[in-house]
Amino acid sequence: MYQVYLRSFADGDGDGTGDLTGLRSRLPYLADLGVDALWLNPWYPSPLRDGGYDVADYRAIHPLFGTLEQAEALLEEAATLGIRVVADIVPNHTSSEHAWFQAALAAGRGSAERDRYWFRDGRGPGGSDPPNDWRSIFGGPAWTRVREPDGTLGQWYLHLFDATQPDLNWSNPEVVAEFADVLRFWFDRGVAGFRIDVAHGLAKDPSLPDLGEDSESLMEAPDRPRHPHWDRDEVHEVYRGWRAVADSYDQPRMFVGEVWLDDPARLALYLRPDELHSSFAFELTDPDWDAAGLRAAIESGLASAREAGAPPTWTLSNHDIPRHVSRYGRPAGVRERFGPSKYDFTGLDVELGRRRSRAAALLLLGLPGTAYLYQGEELGLEEVTDIPDALREDPVFLNRPGELGRDGCRVPLPWTPDGPSFGFGSNGAWLPQPASWAALAVSVQSEDPESMLALYRAALRLRRTTAAFRSPDLAWLDAPVDVLRWRRSGQDSEVDVVVNLSTDPVPLPVGAVLLASADPVGGMLPADAAAWVSR
Numbered sequence: 001m002y003q004v005y006l007r008s009f010a011d012g013d014g015d016g017t018g019d020l021t022g023l024r025s026r027l028p029y030l031a032d033l034g035v036d037a038l039w040l041n042p043w044y045p046s047p048l049r050d051g052g053y054d055v056a057d058y059r060a061i062h063p064l065f066g067t068l069e070q071a072e073a074l075l076e077e078a079a080t081l082g083i084r085v086v087a088d089i090v091p092n093h094t095s096s097e098h099a100w101f102q103a104a105l106a107a108g109r110g111s112a113e114r115d116r117y118w119f120r121d122g123r124g125p126g127g128s129d130p131p132n133d134w135r136s137i138f139g140g141p142a143w144t145r146v147r148e149p150d151g152t153l154g155q156w157y158l159h160l161f162d163a164t165q166p167d168l169n170w171s172n173p174e175v176v177a178e179f180a181d182v183l184r185f186w187f188d189r190g191v192a193g194f195r196i197d198v199a200h201g202l203a204k205d206p207s208l209p210d211l212g213e214d215s216e217s218l219m220e221a222p223d224r225p226r227h228p229h230w231d232r233d234e235v236h237e238v239y240r241g242w243r244a245v246a247d248s249y250d251q252p253r254m255f256v257g258e259v260w261l262d263d264p265a266r267l268a269l270y271l272r273p274d275e276l277h278s279s280f281a282f283e284l285t286d287p288d289w290d291a292a293g294l295r296a297a298i299e300s301g302l303a304s305a306r307e308a309g310a311p312p313t314w315t316l317s318n319h320d321i322p323r324h325v326s327r328y329g330r331p332a333g334v335r336e337r338f339g340p341s342k343y344d345f346t347g348l349d350v351e352l353g354r355r356r357s358r359a360a361a362l363l364l365l366g367l368p369g370t371a372y373l374y375q376g377e378e379l380g381l382e383e384v385t386d387i388p389d390a391l392r393e394d395p396v397f398l399n400r401p402g403e404l405g406r407d408g409c410r411v412p413l414p415w416t417p418d419g420p421s422f423g424f425g426s427n428g429a430w431l432p433q434p435a436s437w438a439a440l441a442v443s444v445q446s447e448d449p450e451s452m453l454a455l456y457r458a459a460l461r462l463r464r465t466t467a468a469f470r471s472p473d474l475a476w477l478d479a480p481v482d483v484l485r486w487r488r489s490g491q492d493s494e495v496d497v498v499v500n501l502s503t504d505p506v507p508l509p510v511g512a513v514l515l516a517s518a519d520p521v522g523g524m525l526p527a528d529a530a531a532w533v534s535r
Contacts, residue, residue: 001086001372002035005319006043006065007051008412009375011425018412020066022425024074026415027081029442033378033453034460037084039195039256041319043071047097049164050138050395051319051410053088053197054095058182075190084192086256091179091238092198093165101166104157108149116175117166118158118204119146130156133210134229138162139399160201160229162395170202170238183245187253193246199257199270199279203234231261239275256280256313264304271308278313278370281305285321289328289356289528291482291501298367302474305369311472312369316360317377323409324360326383329353345385352528354380358455358517359499359530365459366488366497366532368472373456376413379440380452384408387431407431414441458515462532466514467493480506487535494535500525511535 004023012021020043030038042052045062052062061071078085094101100116107113109121120131122145130143137160144163148154158167168175183194205228226232239255246253257279261267270276281301287293305312316324322345331347357380364371387407392398397405411431415423417438424433438444445451463469471490474497479485482502488495495514500506505524511533513520518529525531 001037001039001370002030002033003039003041003318003372003374005041005375005410007041007430008410008424010413010415011421011427011429014426015064016421016425016428016430017064018424019064020061020070020074024070024077027074027077027083031081031083033457034464035083035373037086037192038078039086039372040088042088042090046095047164048393049095050162051393051406053090054093054097054162054165055090056095056097057099058089058179059185072189079190085190086193086195086254087186087191088197089179089182089194090197091168091170092201093159093161093167096164096166105146106149109155112174114155116169116172118169118208119155120158120208122156127153127155131158132208133212134158134160134208135211136161136163136399138395158204160198162399167204168202169204170234171206176238176241180241180245183242183253187246187249191253193254193256193277196255196257196276199239199276200231200235200259200261201229202238203232204229205232231259231266236269236272236275239270243274243276254278264300264307267304268308271310273309278310279304279308280372281312281314281369284314284316284364285318285324288330288332289501291484291499294363294499294501295476295484302368312367313372314364314367314369315372315374316357316364317374317409318372319374319410320406321409322383323374323377323381325350325353325357325377325380326385327353328356328360329382345383348382350382353382354452355518356528358452359501359528361452361456361459362497362515362517362530362532363484363499365463366469366486366495366530368474368488374409378453378456379413379442379445381411381413381437381440384411384431384434386434387411391431414438416443417441455515455517459532462514466495466534467491468495485509496533496535497530498525498533499530500527503527509533509535 007018009018010022010026012019043061043065044055045057045060046052046054061068075085104113104117121127123129130141134142136142142160143156145156146154159165209228255276257270257276259270259279270279283297283301287297301312329349329352385408392407394405394407411433412424412429414437421429422441445453467490468488471488474486474488477485477487483506484499486497496509505526508523508525514532514534516531518526
């Protein structure tokens with residue numbers, strides 16, 4: 001699976017924003033890369049206060065990106081290349097510009113329109129205080145007070161994210177029916193499935209109890225049982241309904257959930273046979289370049305998958321966290337929990353990060369299950385940390401002074417070494433690209449057999465054609481400290497995956513080297529390198 005952040009992938013009409021025309025023109029590139037499917041971040045009409053995760057209309061395409069007809073053409077063209085398309089769906093909240101929310105504002109207190117959301121009277125004199133102490137993921141209170149139709153200050157509405165993203169009330173049957181219809185709308189047009197945003201966050205405790213001190217973020221598991229708005233049991237009824245819709249098609253559609261949980265047993269509930277097909281294993285996005293941490297992450301992801309009876313779903317980066325080139329290039333000993341703004345990139349060694357990222361590619365693609373690639377990782381792109389403040393758009397940056405936010409992992413891709421946006425489009429890009437990215441452009445790397453792009457192409461080809469990689473299991477093998485080694489076995493085929501996280505070369509096992517992230521010398525695998533060895 002290859003994640004396309006549509007706004008930053010390819011610009012087909014020269015307005016500085018990626019679009020469907022640009023994506024369609026680059027489908028041959030994706031087919032040549034060797035991906036099976038695309039996951040597209042939200043493409044719906046939106047004010048783009050949160051990168052499109054503030055949806056104003058779930059049954060249309062944002063004019064910046066194109067038209068519904070162009071989306072349908074993309075689905076058809078991708079299918080001819082053997083590529084399926086998975087869309088993003090945002091069920092926890094809408095945009096404040098959505099017709100439902102505008103109707104709720106106009107209808108007033110106690111209306112059916114307001115019951116689709118979480119409108120409540122305030123506490124304190126005249127209702128001047130929020131209904132409870134919940135905090136927004138993006139900073140500040142999770143409640144905003146509205147002006148009633150008569151102009152007076154009135155009720156408050158809940159938004160776990162930005163104030164422009166009011167939370168939906170999933171105990172309301174209209175909400176349930178609306179999203180079932182939205183699923184059918186896109187399934188009927190050929191969408192193969194959905195990635196579900198904040199899949200563990202839809203249900204809320206109707207008593208809206210105070211949380212007290214609570215420092216959680218979206219990308220951390222709940223710190224208490226029966227949390228009032230994360231991972232509540234009621235959410236599973238939603239997904240049983242969705243699964244029935246997906247299974248009603250001759251070619252059943254699929255779901256992958258964004259579920260941030262540390263408890264394998266709780267995660268397994270989302271992956272029961274009548275709910276979601278898979279959930280991201282985010283474990284690999286947390287540890288630094290450390291053998292013990294990475295092994296623990298892999299074992300945790302495998303344990304969750306076994307508990308659920310579902311395939312593990314791995315990723316190293318996405319649109320919400322710093323790119324792993326930069327994470328792996330930081331000085332040793334920096335161990336903050338990951339997040340859009342929790343990294344200090346002082347002392348960053350980009351070339352070290354790139355060397356380790358080459359090895360991480362073989363680690364990722366050497367695991368059983370599904371691998372999700374984030375656009376640009378196949379080029380070795382790093383996090384962009386010097387975007388001018390005036391150009392940043394992420395609400396994390398806007399609402400939390402001093403925090404960088406997520407714009408740095410969303411900078412448009414370089415396709416050629418020249419032009420106003422390195423081939424991204426004909427007239428610049430919505431976020432500035434570093435000058436150094438000219439050397440990382442697709443056209444440059446396509447001519448270099450030692451490039452990161454060449455490594456990804458070769459790895460995906462071998463992953464598809466080597467029987468051992470179709471095995472659902474791995475077997476850990478003895479290895480020196482700071483070295484990971486496991487074996488994949490299947491139908492007269494065995495491949496050892498060796499990842500050297502130490503500072504010195506280590507001996508390779510006996511066998512034919514199918515692929516290595518750095519050239520072995522005298523049977524030794526260099527430091528910060530990985531290899532696949534056929535036994």
